[in-house]
Amino acid sequence: MAPHPNTSNGGTPNTLQLNNQLMTKLKPAKAFKNAVEPAPPPPTLPNQNPKPPEPRCITGISFDDRGDTVVTAAEDEAFKLYSCKNGRVVKTLYSKKYGVDLPRFTHKSSTIIHASTKEDDTIRYHSLHDNKYLQYFRGHKGKVISLEVSPIDDGFISGSNDKTVRLWDLRTQVCRGLLSLPSPPVVAYDPSGIIFAVAVNPYARILLYDQANFDKAPFLTIHVDDPGLMFMTFPPRQIYITSLSFSPDAKLILVGCSGAGHYILDAFKGSVLAKLEGHIGLERKSMSAPQTIETAKGISGEEVSWTPDCKYVVSGSLDGKVFVWDMQNLPQLNEAERAAKFVPRVQPIAALEGQPGPSRCVRFNPRFAMMCVAGTGLGFWLPDTSPDSEESARDLLKKKGTT
Template sequence: MAPPPNNANHGPPTITLTNTLMTRLKPAKIYKNAVDPAPPPTQGSYPQRPQNSGPRYITGISFDDKGENIITAGEDETFRLFLKTLHSKKYGVDLPRFTHRSTAIVYASTKEDDTIRYHSLHDNKYLQYFKGHKGRVTSLEVAPIDDGFVSGSVDKTVRLWDLRSPQCRGLLTVPSYPIVAYDNTGIVLAIAVNQYSRILLYDQNNYDKAPFLTITLEDPTLSLISYPPRPIFMTSLLFSSSGKFLLVGCSGDAHYIMDSYDGTLLAKLEGHVGLERRSLSAPPSIEPSKGISGEEVAFTPDSKYVIGGSLDGKVYVWDVQGLQPRGSKDEPPPAMKRIQPLASLDGHTGPSRCVKFNPRSAMLCTAGPEMAFWLPDNSENPEDIARGMLKGIRPV
């Protein structure tokens, strides 16, 4: 695996994230109306699709490359470029992702069809349609270095695309619906398949060949709780900025960090309440299931910390600086570390279902039924949040 571009996506380093700073993050601005409430059902009519009871939630967050713009998607079928609201009532909207232009995004549809849409935020127009999936798109990522992007669907396919052409340029069929991720070089494509607890790593230039690494996610501690052990349901994948680690987000009460070079399970992140239920009052299920987001856990840009949401509304911070990949294949694999949170931060009254750290600023964004921007509590000017002016996280 090639190293990532030097200082990729980072400005001049001025702030180093520390344990003290991370424990002092506070909600500096909260938008209570970030998602419109669900309308009451019309008497005598039948909804076209099941309507969830309770509040609506934000389901996706994306920063642009400079960290100056943020867009969200919600269950109210709107996407919001803070603080501008755009609608996609006909097609629905999920998984918004900035392209390498801050004025354009791609996103998945939730109604009508399963087309991916390329949308101009500048004039609120569609630029391109990407058709091919025969089921809802549940994973979508833009390549870090070019105009490519990749999508995964419940139709059990992964499709590779280019913004410049509506035609799919690559297709992979997998046993179950996939979760996709790029490393920071854009060379490695990771695909998680829940049915077999497998993570497949491909050279994206040779995606039609066999994966160069197949990882099986097995948590030895689960068999101590029940037998057979409860299955793990993966919801997200994210490479560290160095490319050495792979963060596996899960719907249950644990997330995992793996060595991306050889697949060794390095750490289990514990202490939060998993998001496989919509609320704490809902009964737990024997079989895990995907929540409404899949964006409930993320690295900080320097990969020193992991931020995670929780069903209890708190935001959790795990210090992962002590993790080290195995030096060579001749060394025995290290024992899995069980890491408890460095901090649990109070912020949301309902589940915190999406978390993203600004790629260039000391600012955290979290969302549930509302949107919250977090800053270290010694920050003086909340208006800087919307402008993304607290610059400079020092990369490692």
């Protein structure tokens, strides 16, 4: 159940059940086209025509626990707070000295942690109320590329280009745990906060650890294996994992990848249940950029996420669209298909028209029936519940073969 931000009856939220029809009717209700300050023009030589600067993008977004506020971090070294209830900018803050990336709300709506992009690789604990740093978490010797807050307490976890995972607590600046890995890791907590996952590229391995015994071997190692890739290119392109997220019911793991496919895993057995296709991966920065031969992160990592009821996965795309996949009826494999490690391809139920440029960050509000989509700008998306939109949504679902 997801309450709609619009209210009636004295301010009581209207409760909406997310379904296929509603998800196909999500539209931008509020757009912030100037959410990121433009870059200065690049230097030019005498008698040379000036080149327009590349547009700056929002690189990360995070909702607070109540879904009332969203914070964004951008390439202009600013982070902004927006009210999800009235669709307004609440505050703009800057981190020109250190840069800002991977903003994550703590369990207080007045504080965040974030990674740095300049000066050093320190993680910073910031008070949004009085614009002060409360704590510095030093230890990483490379850029922090993955950062997640524990769902149950003041702990958080980070992965860095220095090939380490560090476990932290907001109450002390000393790292409480360290894992060394063969390559830069991507991290995620399960909803209980007891288990965390670590993805390691280029091996396409996901390691699951018990947080109380993180210094021991992982209790489950998952190989994200997709034999179908060998029929697409030769040699087959490697899977490059850029994000991990457990479903809110902890049964599935969403593996976000930089290429044109994300994967759904069984969190208990480790088997690959489906590949989500249809979007254009964010290995490049724009549609005009040349395609890469080798797999790389590109600008991906924040573009794919769950809805809070586990029913859908939403993802951005290089062409600016937002794709929606239905997770309620994943294909069931027979014994022969399971033995052959066959990976079903799942097509989206909707490709929603978005914004110019890549849909670089896509997150669904944890409490309200709204979605935030960010790239060069920021959009608040709500379901269009007008009668005309219901008829068009039904037509779209019929074309998709969904009832």
